[in-house]
Amino acid sequence: MATTDQEVNELIKREYEHGFVTDIESDTFEPGLNEDVIARLSGIKKEPEWMLAWRLKAYRRWQEMDEPNWAHVGYPKIDYNSISYYSAPKRKEDMPQSLDEVDPELLKTYEKLGIPLHEREKLAGVAVDAVFDSVSVATTFKEPLAKAGVIFCSISEAIRDYPELVQKYLGSVVPHGDNFFAGLNSAVFSDGTFVYVPKGVRCPMELSTYFRINAANTGQFERTLIIADEGSYVSYLEGCTAPMRDENQLHAAVVELVALDDAQIKYSTVQNWYPGDENGKGGIFNFVTKRGACIGKNSKISWTQVETGSAVTWKYPSCVLRGDNSVGEFYSVALTHNHQQADTGTKMIHLGKNTSSTIISKGISAGKSSNAYRGLVKFGPGAEGARNFTQCDSLLIGDRCGAHTFPYIESKNKSAIVEHEATTSKVSDEQMFLCRQRGIDPEQAVSMIVNGFCKEVFKELPMEFAVEAGKLLEVSLEGSVG
Amino acid sequence: MLSIKNLHASVEGKEILKGINLEIKAGEVHAIMGPNGSGKSTLSQVLAGNEAFEITEGEITLNGENLLELETEERAREGIFLAFQYPVEIPGVSNLQFLRTAVNAMRHHKGEAEMNAAEFMKLAKEVSKQVDLDPAFLKRGVNEGFSGGEKKRNEIMQALLLQPKLAILDETDSGLDIDALQVVSNGVNALRAEDRAILMVTHYQRLLNHIVPDHVHVLAGGKIVKSGGRELALELEERGYGWLGIKDEEEAAANSAN
Ligand SMILES: Nc1ncnc2c1ncn2[C@@H]1O[C@H](COP(=O)(O)OP(=O)(O)OP(=O)(O)O)[C@@H](O)[C@H]1O
Ligand SMILES: [Mg+2]
Numbered sequence: 001m002a003t004t005d006q007e008v009n010e011l012i013k014r015e016y017e018h019g020f021v022t023d024i025e026s027d028t029f030e031p032g033l034n035e036d037v038i039a040r041l042s043g044i045k046k047e048p049e050w051m052l053a054w055r056l057k058a059y060r061r062w063q064e065m066d067e068p069n070w071a072h073v074g075y076p077k078i079d080y081n082s083i084s085y086y087s088a089p090k091r092k093e094d095m096p097q098s099l100d101e102v103d104p105e106l107l108k109t110y111e112k113l114g115i116p117l118h119e120r121e122k123l124a125g126v127a128v129d130a131v132f133d134s135v136s137v138a139t140t141f142k143e144p145l146a147k148a149g150v151i152f153c154s155i156s157e158a159i160r161d162y163p164e165l166v167q168k169y170l171g172s173v174v175p176h177g178d179n180f181f182a183g184l185n186s187a188v189f190s191d192g193t194f195v196y197v198p199k200g201v202r203c204p205m206e207l208s209t210y211f212r213i214n215a216a217n218t219g220q221f222e223r224t225l226i227i228a229d230e231g232s233y234v235s236y237l238e239g240c241t242a243p244m245r246d247e248n249q250l251h252a253a254v255v256e257l258v259a260l261d262d263a264q265i266k267y268s269t270v271q272n273w274y275p276g277d278e279n280g281k282g283g284i285f286n287f288v289t290k291r292g293a294c295i296g297k298n299s300k301i302s303w304t305q306v307e308t309g310s311a312v313t314w315k316y317p318s319c320v321l322r323g324d325n326s327v328g329e330f331y332s333v334a335l336t337h338n339h340q341q342a343d344t345g346t347k348m349i350h351l352g353k354n355t356s357s358t359i360i361s362k363g364i365s366a367g368k369s370s371n372a373y374r375g376l377v378k379f380g381p382g383a384e385g386a387r388n389f390t391q392c393d394s395l396l397i398g399d400r401c402g403a404h405t406f407p408y409i410e411s412k413n414k415s416a417i418v419e420h421e422a423t424t425s426k427v428s429d430e431q432m433f434l435c436r437q438r439g440i441d442p443e444q445a446v447s448m449i450v451n452g453f454c455k456e457v458f459k460e461l462p463m464e465f466a467v468e469a470g471k472l473l474e475v476s477l478e479g480s481v482g
Numbered sequence: 483m484l485s486i487k488n489l490h491a492s493v494e495g496k497e498i499l500k501g502i503n504l505e506i507k508a509g510e511v512h513a514i515m516g517p518n519g520s521g522k523s524t525l526s527q528v529l530a531g532n533e534a535f536e537i538t539e540g541e542i543t544l545n546g547e548n549l550l551e552l553e554t555e556e557r558a559r560e561g562i563f564l565a566f567q568y569p570v571e572i573p574g575v576s577n578l579q580f581l582r583t584a585v586n587a588m589r590h591h592k593g594e595a596e597m598n599a600a601e602f603m604k605l606a607k608e609v610s611k612q613v614d615l616d617p618a619f620l621k622r623g624v625n626e627g628f629s630g631g632e633k634k635r636n637e638i639m640q641a642l643l644l645q646p647k648l649a650i651l652d653e654t655d656s657g658l659d660i661d662a663l664q665v666v667s668n669g670v671n672a673l674r675a676e677d678r679a680i681l682m683v684t685h686y687q688r689l690l691n692h693i694v695p696d697h698v699h700v701l702a703g704g705k706i707v708k709s710g711g712r713e714l715a716l717e718l719e720e721r722g723y724g725w726l727g728i729k730d731e732e733e734a735a736a737n738s739a740n
Contacts (some may be wrong), residue, residue, distance in 0.1 A: 429534065430570040434624075437530050438584035438640065439558040439591065448583060452574030452623065 028087040033080055035059065038187055041086050045156050045191075048163060058176040058186030065180045068314075075285060075312045075341070078250055085188045085221075148204050150234075151196040155223050158194035165196055169227055173256035173293045173320070181252040181314075182289040189223035189254065197232040197263075206462055208237040222253040228263035230296065235266040237465055251310075253288045261296030261323065266304070268461050270469050273309035278338050278367075283311025290317035291347075294326035294355075302329040303346070304460045306469040311340060316374065318347035321355035321386075328357040331457040335450075335473060336369030336401070345374040345406075350383040350416065359390040362454050365401035366477065372404040379416035387417040394424040395453050397446065397477070425453075447474040483508045483679050484529075484648055489540035491528045497538070498524045500704035506648070511680045513690060515715065516701035517723055522683045523567050525701065526652045529681075530564040531557045544648065559591040561647030565637035565654045567683070572624035577636070580624045581606060585643055606643065612672065613639045614665045630657035638669040649673055651682040655689040667692030687715040702728040 029037065038059055042052040067078075145152050151162060158166050174182050197203050228234050251273070257265050267290075276283025286309075292301035303317040319328025330346035348357035357377065365371040377388045394403035409418055427449050435445035451458070451470055458466045484506040491499040498521045506512050514522055528535050529542065531554035542549040549557055572580065585605075586596040597605070607617045613635040625633050634654050641649050651670065655663055670693050673680060682693070690698070690712060698714040699706045700723070708714065708726055718725070 428570070431572050433530075433532055433554065434566070434570050434572070435580075435584075436554040437558050437564050438580075438644065439555055439587040440583055441555060441587065444583065444587075448575055448580070449572055452572055452576075455574040 029084045031082050031084045033083070033085060033188065037085055041188065041190075044086065045159075047156075047159055050163075050167065051159050054171070055187050058183055059188075061176045062180065062183035062187055065177070065183055067180050078285070080184070083250060086190060144204055148201050149198040150201060150203050151194065152207055153194055155189070155192040155194045155225060158225070162194070162196070165227065166194070166225070169256065169258050170223075170225055171256075173258060173291050174254050174289050179289060181287040182254050185221045185223060185252050185254040185289070189221045192223035192225075192253070194224075195226040195234060195236065197228045197234045199229045200231045201229075202232065203234040206235045206237055208239070220249070220251045220253070222251075222255075224253070224255040225258075226256070226265060226267070227258045228260060228265050228299075230260045231262045232260075233264045233266075235268070235462060237268050237270075237462060239270045239272075239465070239468070249283075250285045251287065253290075255288070255290040255317075257290075257292030257301055259292065259294045259296060259299035259301050259323075259326075262298045263296060264300045264302075265292060266302045267292070267317070268465055269303075269305040269307070270461075270465055270472060271305065271307045271309050271313075272472055274311075275309050275338065275340050276311040283340070284309065285312045286310035287312075287314045290315065291320065292318070292328070293320045294323050294328065294352075295320075296326070297323040297352070298325045299323050300327040300329070302327075302331075302460070304329075304331040304457065305333070305344075306454075306457070306461070306465075306472065307332070307334040307342060307344060308472050310342075313340075313342040313344055315342075315344045316346055318349065319357060320349045320351065321357065321383075322351045323355075324352040325354045326352055327355070329460075330357075330359045330361070331460045332361045333364070333454045333457045333469070333473075334362070334371055334373075335364040335366075335477070336371045337366040337397075337477070338369060339367070340369045342370070343372045343374055345372075345376075347376040347378070348388055349376075349378045349380070350386040350388070350413075351380040352386075353382065354385040355383060356386065357388045359388070359392070360456050361390075361392045362457055363392075363394045363403050364397065364450055364453065364473075364477075365394070365403050366397035368400045370402045370404070372406065374406040374408075376408045376410070377418055378409075379411040379413045381412045383413045384415050386413065386415070388419070390418070390420045392420075392422040393453070394422075395450065396424065396426045397450075443477070447477050450477060483545055484681075485541075485543045486529075487541045489525075489528070489542060490538045491524060491535045492538055493524070493535050498535070498704055499528065501540070502701075502704070502706060504699065504706065506679045506681060508647075508679055509674075509676045510697065511674065511682070511693060511695045512697045512699065513695040513715065514681065514683045514699050514701050515685065515687075515718060517728060520701045521704045522701050523652050524704075526564055526567075526650045526681075526683060529557075529648075529650055530554060530562055555587070559588055563641050563644055563646030563649045565634075565641060565649070565651045567652040567656070569625045569628075569633040569637055571626045571628075573626050575624050576621055577624050578603065578606060578620040581620075581640065581643055584640070588644060609639050609642045612642060613669050614662075615639060631659060631662045634658060634666060635662065635669075638666050641673055642669060645678075647678055649678065649680045651680065653683050653685065655682075655684050655686060663689070664692065687719040690715050700726060700728075702726070 035056060038055050039052060042055060171186065176183055176186050195207060226236060257267060259265050273284040273286060274282065294301055301319050305317060307313055317330060321328050328348050334342045334344050336342045345361065346359055359375055361373050363371040363373055373392050375390060379386050390407065392405050396403060403424055405422055407420060427446060431449055432442065432445055436442060450473055458469055461469055486502050486504040489499055489502040490497060502525060516522055524535060537550060544560060582602045585602065589596055606620055610617050610620060615635045625636060628636060637654060654666060658666055694712060698710055698712065700708040707728065
């Protein structure tokens with residue numbers, strides 16, 4: 001049988017569903033980056049002095065840093081002076097107080113993306129802090145959250161309204177000098193999400209932010225900070241799509257999570273940014289720093305991600321397990337096709353006693369794509385009785401794609417235990433023949449087999465996200481067998 | 483129903499089927515026997531449209547329609563079902579999901595409404611009982627960690643669910659214990675119908691005590707060398723293939739090399 005390469009290619013070729021550009025007048029900075037630009041940005045956002053100082057410190061640090069080149073990806077050199085560092089919907093003076101006040105064009109965009117806010121409000125009980133380009137324009141469900149004492153707002157608001165929390169925790173997990181992209185983000189971050197869950201509170205709903213990159217030539221520098229105070233619990237969902245365009249767009253977000261004693265944070269991502277066309281033209285550069293710190297004892301941070309988009313992805317959601325008995329988890333599905341390149345994985349840094357971590361990574365490569373898992377498991381001298389379990393599976397579709405695994409282990413504690421399992425498999429001709437013999441279309445068969453391969457990760461996702469993720473894989477794959 | 487004329491097929495340049503002729507009418511059960519490596523599975527796979535095999539000559543029609551022009555999945559939707567000699571595993575895909583996808587693909591083809599999860603669950607449970615397979619198997623990955631016998635029962639369950647026009651059973655009786663053989667035979671007998679044909683490949687005449695065939699064929703060296711009724715199987719059991727002047731595989735290979 002063997003579905004031919006030709007068929008495979010046709011199936012993979014399916015066009016990006018979310019490729020459209022919203023026609024909204026943007027108020028955009030001219031391209032370029034210097035201290036003045038940062039001061040202007042900070043001024044527009046009416047930030048306090050300390051914030052500007054913080055940004056400038058980051059900028060100076062960043063200027064001394066070199067762009068990393070160790071990731072298993074290649075992309076043209078980025079000219080940071082050709083990027084515009086601020087873009088906002090027109091009516092910024094007069095930010096909408098409710099959905100009725102939101103630009104209808106914008107609401108339409110959300111609708112095309114399948115996120116009708118009106119519906120969502122009533123339906124899923126999900127609070128949506130929607131980020132359109134750089135400024136949050138619609139936030140729902142603030143009330144029930146406020147009742148529970150949960151703060152869920154844009155990071156810009158938090159800087160103004162909760163300066164103590166922000167000053168205490170911003171940069172505490174991902175400092176200025178952590179890496180090149182985090183440094184850049186610290187200097188120029190536009191907006192993002194802030195969450196604080198107070199002591200003993202179980203957040204009454206899943207919190208969710210949808211991102212969308214829009215204005216042409218605008219870099220996106222989201223900044224997210226989530227703090228779970230003692231004994232609290234929060235589940236956060238992040239999902240994004242981007243309109244189709246030709247120029248590559250840089251996205252360098254920073255996400256910081258802080259879990260205090262007995263607190264739990266669950267962070268789930270479905271990422272579907274424009275991957276570029278079938279010839280590798282266009283697409284988003286996604287250079288993200290995501291890290292959680294389990295600073296309290298018995299705390300837990302769990303990352304779940306489904307990555308299908310972006311031309312180049314460089315992303316390692318990590319956990320610093322400082323508190324004794326703290327737990328870090330990383331569940332990942334990364335799918336690449338055409339010319340997509342992904343270098344993703346995690347870092348589990350065990351510092352406290354009896355800390356434990358689990359890594360389940362599922363990489364799927366199709367077309368001419370390249371998919372790398374890069375993981376670091378590190379045990380500090382104080383990590384008595386710590387343990388890690390890593391399972392790294394790769395699935396190849398066709399024979400022109402690549403999968404690479406780079407597991408690193410560093411141990412300064414002899415009592416630490418690491419278990420590592422890795423497999424590489426192909427969607428086999430026999431499996432395809434079985435499915436087709438039962439009347440199933442080849443593309444549906446591939447999607448079913450791939451979904452089966454990802455099952456362990458999907459079951460970690462909140463229900464509505466799991467469905468979305470399954471759909472996303474189907475769209476991204478549509479055929480692809482060798 | 484099924485008509486095979488002068489069928490030649492090869493794999494990797496090596497000819498396996500060397501001129502098969504076979505007519506199967508609706509309502510009939512045909513058994514194919516023959517030494518290891520004689521081409522029985524190849525014939526089964528070729529009928530189902532496995533592209534690993536190249537058809538170099540001959541024709542296959544199903545109710546007058548040229549099968550060779552159809553893709554595997556199209557043949558399946560026209561009613562060809564193959565119970566595999568070695569069912570493959572699909573890790574992580576639940577049997578239930580797999581079966582529902584298959585049943586719905588068939589229904590879609592016939593212009594019928596798809597079955598929802600609840601409806602299908604009910605049907606699948608009934609059918610799994612028919613082959614004495616615990617409904618817990620529906621939740622497991624397709625053939626994942628199934629024992630040999632369980633895989634075979636799972637294949638028959640699929641045939642019962644999909645209700646094909648032509649069911650090809652490639653050694654569905656191999657590796658079954660006595661009770662399972664009875665269960666599988668009952669399943670196959672339940673498939674027997676006026677408008678359905680069954681082609682079963684087997685090595686054991688004892689299966690034919692349970693499922694009494696209308697015709698028995700002996701396939702050797704890629705050709706049907708003898709056809710007869712039920713009694714042919716008994717005769718083979720008694721006298722072996724040597725009685726038909728068939729050499730064993732190695733000898734045949736050695737000869738063809740000359
Ligand atoms: N994919 C393949 N590549 C190479 N040779 C093959 C392939 N498939 C089948 N063959 C060869 O074709 C011949 C017939 O095989 P087939 O599986 O049809 O035999 P069979 O009659 O079903 O045997 P058994 O009774 O052992 O199941 C064998 O010599 C086998 O090795
Ligand atoms: Mg065989």
